Amino acid sequence: MMPAEQQVLPVLEESAGTRTMAGSSKRSDTPAVVLGGLHKSFGSQVVLDGIALTVQSGETLAMLGRSGTGKSVLLKLIIGLEKPDSGSIHVHGQEITRLDLEALNAIRKKMGFLFQHAALYDSLSVEQNIAFPLRRHTKMTDSECTDRVKQLLASVGMESDLKKMPSDISGGMQKRVGLARALALEPDILLLDEPTAGLDPITSGEIDELILKLQEEHDMASIVVTHDLQSAKTIADRITLLHEGHVLIDGSFEDLEKSDNEFVSEFMKRDS
Amino acid sequence: MSHNASIPHRLIGQDAPPAPSLVRATFTVLWTPINGFLEWFGELGLFSWQVLRAAVRRPFEGQELLRQFDEIGSKSLPLVALAGAAIGFVLSLESRSSLVHFGAQSMLPAALVYSIIHETGPIVTGLVVSGRVGAGIGAELGSMKVTEQIDAIEASGVNPYKFLAFTRILACILVLPLLTMAADFCGVLFGWIAETAAAPVSFQRFVSQGFAGSSFKDFLAPTFRTLVFGLIIGMIGCFQGMRTRGGTAGVGLSATSSVVLSSLFVILADVILVKIILVFFS
Numbered sequence: 322m323m324p325a326e327q328q329v330l331p332v333l334e335e336s337a338g339t340r341t342m343a344g345s346s347k348r349s350d351t352p353a354v355v356l357g358g359l360h361k362s363f364g365s366q367v368v369l370d371g372i373a374l375t376v377q378s379g380e381t382l383a384m385l386g387r388s389g390t391g392k393s394v395l396l397k398l399i400i401g402l403e404k405p406d407s408g409s410i411h412v413h414g415q416e417i418t419r420l421d422l423e424a425l426n427a428i429r430k431k432m433g434f435l436f437q438h439a440a441l442y443d444s445l446s447v448e449q450n451i452a453f454p455l456r457r458h459t460k461m462t463d464s465e466c467t468d469r470v471k472q473l474l475a476s477v478g479m480e481s482d483l484k485k486m487p488s489d490i491s492g493g494m495q496k497r498v499g500l501a502r503a504l505a506l507e508p509d510i511l512l513l514d515e516p517t518a519g520l521d522p523i524t525s526g527e528i529d530e531l532i533l534k535l536q537e538e539h540d541m542a543s544i545v546v547t548h549d550l551q552s553a554k555t556i557a558d559r560i561t562l563l564h565e566g567h568v569l570i571d572g573s574f575e576d577l578e579k580s581d582n583e584f585v586s587e588f589m590k591r592d593s
Numbered sequence: 594m595s596h597n598a599s600i601p602h603r604l605i606g607q608d609a610p611p612a613p614s615l616v617r618a619t620f621t622v623l624w625t626p627i628n629g630f631l632e633w634f635g636e637l638g639l640f641s642w643q644v645l646r647a648a649v650r651r652p653f654e655g656q657e658l659l660r661q662f663d664e665i666g667s668k669s670l671p672l673v674a675l676a677g678a679a680i681g682f683v684l685s686l687e688s689r690s691s692l693v694h695f696g697a698q699s700m701l702p703a704a705l706v707y708s709i710i711h712e713t714g715p716i717v718t719g720l721v722v723s724g725r726v727g728a729g730i731g732a733e734l735g736s737m738k739v740t741e742q743i744d745a746i747e748a749s750g751v752n753p754y755k756f757l758a759f760t761r762i763l764a765c766i767l768v769l770p771l772l773t774m775a776a777d778f779c780g781v782l783f784g785w786i787a788e789t790a791a792a793p794v795s796f797q798r799f800v801s802q803g804f805a806g807s808s809f810k811d812f813l814a815p816t817f818r819t820l821v822f823g824l825i826i827g828m829i830g831c832f833q834g835m836r837t838r839g840g841t842a843g844v845g846l847s848a849t850s851s852v853v854l855s856s857l858f859v860i861l862a863d864v865i866l867v868k869i870i871l872v873f874f875s
Contacts, residue, residue: 400748402744402747422752427750434748438740440744440745442746443740453749453751454750457751506749
């Protein structure tokens with residue numbers, strides 16, 4: 322068996338090649354994420370029952386579905402926080418389900434994850450939260466780190482809140498900080514778990530605009546789990562609807578609107 | 594009168610379900626807690642292995658370790674010192690009346706020092722730190738678990754077993770002997786204050802009488818057995834915290850179980866270690 326470093330090295334090189342700086346359109350032919358026959362159960366409850374999906378570099382996929390259909394679980398599987406019962410997960414061509422922790426951590430550094438409730442470290446300030454991955458995975462000096470944090474906070478419109486604690490800022494601001502933290506290491510893949518959940522329509526719109534702006538600047542592959550159809554329509558290139566552990570619809574928003582499937586119609590009707 | 598008279602008709606005949614076996618029911622009642630207990634130990638073993646594996650790999654998280662020294666060590670010092678002082682004071686008062694009764698009040702410094710250094714200092718420190726630090730670690734990590742902060746650490750490519758667990762466990766192991774020495778010192782000091790209030794004696798004389806029959810070895814083994822107490826407190830606090838399920842109720846449960854289990858295991862370890870020390874160091 323190959324040592325972890327050797328297994329990861331091609332991926333890192335490939336990721337470095339595909340990483341696009343602001344405004345660049347250079348993309349790899351290898352899909353960012355490929356899921357094959359993914360099964361996941363919790364006890365007797367089958368959550369994912371043979372999910373197969375491909376997300377290309379630079380593409381934004383919105384994942385819709387009823388609560389409890391395994392959308393968040395799917396994101397956690399992609400970043401390795403959960404293990405599938407069976408099936409494969411390829412990230413930039415690298416199968417990650419059988420990797421050891423060190424190799425998996427190397428892959429995780431190329432991904433950014435925004436949790437549903439932001440999951441900011443409540444004992445650390447906004448600045449320290451964003452600096453957390455930078456201090457651990459880069460050789461930046463303190464001043465370089467502070468500059469990078471300021472730059473990231475400016476990109477999410479929160480440059481004046483550097484020293485605040487997570488408990489002192491609103492839910493929408495926490496999401497922005499979470500987004501800045503997810504972007505800290507310039508990821509190739511961004512995983513967003515309900516970025517607009519629990520926010521008022523205006524703040525939701527601002528978060529959507531922010532995601533679009535960041536997409537244009539960083540050109541990452543993004544998977545966005547959401548219940549917000551308007552948000553999905555705004556930010557996504559492609560929509561996937563999960564139902565009873567399967568992919569029911571995989572296409573454009575228009576495909577979703579035109580579908581004559583009873584569940585899809587009901588889903589669209591309830592939200593409109 | 595037929596015996597079947599009081600039995601409902603639907604239970605009589607071939608279709609009636611078999612009566613639950615008493616043996617099977619008793620076995621289930623007994624097995625469930627035993628199974629839970631064995632499962633808990635199994636998971637603790639697995640957790641310990643993960644921590645041990647993480648501990649030997651870079652980076653060593655020195656900054657977080659220093660922060661934990663402060664959280665666990667410096668901030669526990671006042672409480673431990675106060676507990677040691679109170680125990681020394683009370684022991685001195687209680688021992689004096691008994692020793693005077695037998696005309697052996699000159700033995701008081703030696704009795705007090707022996708008692709504090711051999712048993713009271715280490716066990717009081719262990720239990721006080723179990724209460725303060727065990728609950729703190731259980732609640733902090735439990736709250737981090739239910740708010741997905743531990744997942745966020747893992748998702749950013751940092752090993753939570755090292756960053757959160759190993760740093761806390763190592764800090765507990767290293768600060769416990771130091772806190773025990775502080776408790777011992779405060780115990781002897783306040784024992785002397787209580788004694789000198791009844792029959793004035795200089796601190797130097799009190800200490801020299803107290804340590805007259807003791808050697809450095811007598812001090813070393815009991816103090817260093819608190820390394821094991823530290824391991825127990827840190828390990829159980831982190832384990833209970835990181836396996837928290839549910840919301841705030843789960844966090845409360847983790848904090849309580851951390852204190853209860855770590856106190857229980859500190860007392861059990863004390864019994865075992867005292868026997869070992871008596872066998873190998875006496």
